[in-house]
Amino acid sequence: MLITYMEMENSYKITLNHGSGGKMMHELIDSVFLNSFSNGKMIQQTDSAIIKNASTHHAFTTDSFVVDPIFFPGGDIGKLAVCGTVNDLAVSGAIPEYLSCGFILEEGLELGELLIIVHSMAATARVAGVTIVTGDTKVVPKEKCDKLFINTSGIGRVSDENLELGTGNLVEVGDVVILNGGIAEHGMAILCEREGINFHSGIESDCAPLNHLIHEILSNDHGITFMRDATRGGVATVLCELSKSRKLGVEIWENEISIRENVASACEILGFDPLYVANEGKFISVVKAGKAGQVLEKMKAHELGREAKIIGKVVDNNPGLVVLETSIGGKRVIEPLAGEQLPRIC
């Protein structure tokens, strides 16, 4: 894959597809970043890097947020920036503790808008129980950025027993796939807001910090073998990456995948497959079959997991592929996303 880009002319240009969370982004990451920054930690390509010390292990993660528009039903860029990094740490099995925030502001941004966003970050950090400890501000001239961009990086503590949750290395045939609620809400909320499309019943982003819910299900002897939040590229992308990296089959059942009616209608009208649409409060967990009941029960007791369901299982046929059993009984291979569905949803 390295060769692909290296062989290209230097005039090869970045496109929006390179930021989509799909194949093209992975090719860019593999060929440009991993090749240059080669080290074991980055090659794992998990949501957080794990830093092992003699005494404690830390998870370390970073994310830049460029969502357009900066205010949307269910949240804003500030809430999103805190949730995104908290969730990347949480799905790595870490307890999120400290956040940094780096602001790039466009000259002419209304101070009132910035204040709302900063208050939203502070409120979300309080809910998540994390502390924003360091920051940076840059201002660029008008039209050199788009209102504001926020980077949050985060540090969390991770115990020995949860070290491998982000990698998928523990996943085995027979494990079940659990999803904590309805899909495609964040992506469709952003799109509808951006395009000024008003549906009779408004769609809200599911943007939320998942760390307390995840902490609940990660009690002793939890049986969880893998976790990842289903952001850019949606549920389909998480499962495609898992099945491909572990060379195992994943079977999912359309009937068990929740989607709100208004979200489903919006996807249908606008031509989006909800399996590929971004979420910001949904995560996939893969669990030993014998522990699935216990995990589900804990999830359902939590506000953000009330609609949790088993949506599929890890199988030994079709290794490397995700197969969807449709609601009318058909089967369809879920392909990894190549290009862009929705730019700037996070």
Added chain:
Amino acid sequence: MLITYMEMENSYKITLNHGSGGKMMHELIDSVFLNSFSNGKMIQQTDSAIIKNASTHHAFTTDSFVVDPIFFPGGDIGKLAVCGTVNDLAVSGAIPEYLSCGFILEEGLELGELLIIVHSMAATARVAGVTIVTGDTKVVPKEKCDKLFINTSGIGRVSDENLELGTGNLVEVGDVVILNGGIAEHGMAILCEREGINFHSGIESDCAPLNHLIHEILSNDHGITFMRDATRGGVATVLCELSKSRKLGVEIWENEISIRENVASACEILGFDPLYVANEGKFISVVKAGKAGQVLEKMKAHELGREAKIIGKVVDNNPGLVVLETSIGGKRVIEPLAGEQLPRIC
């Protein structure tokens, strides 16, 4: 200071001055960020937050880089992004260990340019001895950013005895002020490159990772009471902040402050006071007078400290003020920078 902004109309807008490293940036930080993210760590406003654990202390820092142009004599945005974060950790007394990198790419960016920058980051990280362990990539449409912005966050280890170096709390009357070389090189290199001004002898940025030099001078019983890198706002801003926060006087001697001839000429022609121009490889250290000889000797033995000099001292008159003794024997109060000298120099 909080009231200043709160009382203003919501239509008050961000200006380039809010990103300059001067008074207006501090007012923005105080009124918007510190007020919202209130916690002891952030209120210190040091280059890195210090995270204290039972076993080890960590320093955590973040910086976004929006420099224009992205390539300049002596470096590029990638080298700068690694040096900036490494140096923020190092001047906090920490040993930089791990870096994250978040890229925001403009649609249409040449892949060849990205590759050069990423290789430059990797090379600089190798020189500094830090590992880039986690990353993120976003792409925004044309004209929604300016080629690329990079955020780097970093983690370092800090020992008990170096915990207070970033705060200035240890500084006392009688301590001397040391600077490790010539000033204003980075800012003037950027400006000349941006404006297409060619001077007979080219000015190069001093952009460099300072952590090895700083590690040398921080050996046992080092006598250093304060360190800060003199980036946005230059040497003047570091000293003004120190004198103000500690309510001590600082006296500096123009004759002892090194500046290359071509840099001095450029400053004169273009009307910049070099004391306020950004550096990316220079730092101020304040040292007990009895230890200054030892610190200077170690600095001069290192490539990046060869031209180190004692440039002033901490005094008990004029508390809160920095006074420059000019080369012709006059005295001039060095005022904190209010607005912007040079936008987008880092």
